[in-house]
Amino acid sequence: MPGPMPTLPFPRSGLPTPALVLDRAALARNIGRMAAFAAARGIALRPHAKTHKSAAIGRLQVAAGAAGLCCAKLGEAEALAAEGLSGLHLTSPVVAPGAVARLIALHRRSAGLSVVADHPDNVRALAAANAGGGPLAVLVDVDPGTHRTGVASAEAAVALAGEIAGAGTLRLAGVQYYCGSLQHIQGFAARLAAVAERTDYLRTVLAALRAAGHEIALVTGGGTGSFAIDAELGVLTELQVGSYVFLDREYGDCEPGAGDAPLFEPALFLDATVISANAAGMATVDAGLKALATDAGPPVVVAGAPAASRYLFMGDEHGAIVAEEGEPPALGARVTLQPGHCDPTVNLHDAYHLLDGETVVEIWPVTARGRST
């Protein structure tokens, strides 16, 4: 926990900065809207915990009906399982021998664990490591064309499914298909067309698997950019949405879908303090690239500065608030920023500071912060 903290509850203005703040009511609305949408469409939810890395937020998602949580890394799953969460699904292959041993150990203590695979050598290693245990659920990861992970063809999917089904100590649990590169296509029509085209390919893979005699009940994937399209297309049976809980600037820039698709609202912010104000038209805040991830560009200035203000990264621990019109914030003033990309920004912080209005009411640890192994 960074620095000594006042006793809860305390005013937001007393929070040491830079501080990750989370609007509790907005978070609850976002979780509720996605849960209601999925329930109405009869599609399962297994929200991606890589966004929040938080046992507390995961519990809220499960309480709202989620089947479990997705994890990007084994370390994330270990951390969330230690907090009592179950139904954890690993969305990347677990390959190194030490990691495979940890996965099997986790499988033996955490109910409903599943993992993807995309290579027969990995399937054989998982099968051998799980000898003597209850079957481990393994999904065939199918590459949608980004070449990040996944088998490269329907033929490879069928061959891998055969390896899994025939391994004895594994259970063929379904297919994963995550079109990551399509999630941030800003125009809705273009995003719809791209996801529909890639879903046609998924249909051919599923048809080949079923023709080979494999029952594929679970088809998991999708994200905050595509979930409504995925639900409409009706091929995925489970959504791995993550960022909807916070809605960062990157997703906020995307045109939402039509129909009954819920709208989400920004819930995650970073509070910063002006520590220098000697230059005309700008002020320097105490939040730089160790408090805000840079990969999706700068955060949005949402409060504490004139409406047209912009944030510029100024190194590890500094940012400039540039006021295009009006007076920049004064020395000591508080400025609120909306992160460009929520997932890696959260991973920089040890804690969420929960806001009820302008009062900090709870502090939640970022349970799996830094758990990248």
Added chain:
Amino acid sequence: MPGPMPTLPFPRSGLPTPALVLDRAALARNIGRMAAFAAARGIALRPHAKTHKSAAIGRLQVAAGAAGLCCAKLGEAEALAAEGLSGLHLTSPVVAPGAVARLIALHRRSAGLSVVADHPDNVRALAAANAGGGPLAVLVDVDPGTHRTGVASAEAAVALAGEIAGAGTLRLAGVQYYCGSLQHIQGFAARLAAVAERTDYLRTVLAALRAAGHEIALVTGGGTGSFAIDAELGVLTELQVGSYVFLDREYGDCEPGAGDAPLFEPALFLDATVISANAAGMATVDAGLKALATDAGPPVVVAGAPAASRYLFMGDEHGAIVAEEGEPPALGARVTLQPGHCDPTVNLHDAYHLLDGETVVEIWPVTARGRST
């Protein structure tokens, strides 16, 4: 600590990845070379701990002759002081009322603490908070023209020095002048010219301060890009060099100076594992933008792949190793990367894994990881 770890010592190949690895011998050589240079030139060293955030590395620097350590944030100084380090200098103004209270509390338990200021309101706040205590050492921070922090003119420097000297509970300890934007000018001649020009301005500020009757014994600043130039110009009395301990790609791209300036060598790396290898000419490793900072571009592939291989970020937890010629690494292979920018990359990790050859011999915590407040 991410995940269970084998008992020390163990082979590098057994390290769960992604893992920050530190070549102990290269680190010692880098620390020794900078210390020898500073001793030969009669200039003090107060290395910047924002690079490593490590009590263990700070102790090595102090053992080699450093006067203390610089810290970018109060939280960093608190964490290092708790490990017994002293002579800590805060290189950014401490402004928020809660932070000022923490600073004074730290001043009362940590010998040789100093802080910069760049505004009379801040000086008055520091003076009031330190009532009844031993004088707090305050340096005038002078803006070299980047408008990040610092007073904007010689006149403002003189006025602020007067505030500090007249406050009663503060001690005017010197001047800070950090030309951050000049450190990465790649050509040595261009860097020399830029630093020399900015040092001419510093001379006018120092002359004005001395003409006003202020004795300025300490002039601190400089970085890994400018230290040899600063030593040659003879205006700075103390160097705040940070990155020389690790030498990231960004500094490696800079032409070193002539004369007796020491050369540094890469000491910090990230080990990763190939977790998917289904696409031609590339492989996917388990290290993405939660393991490697993106602000200075991709890391360099230094081992485990053909010589001409490049790394591409592929999201939070994935990167592509693209082999321009030859075969990409196979599933399960280990790849070693040199970070683009060491400071924010270190801040993503909880631990350094110290290598003696190909053996992990020690694990050092990143003491002040995430301490941005």
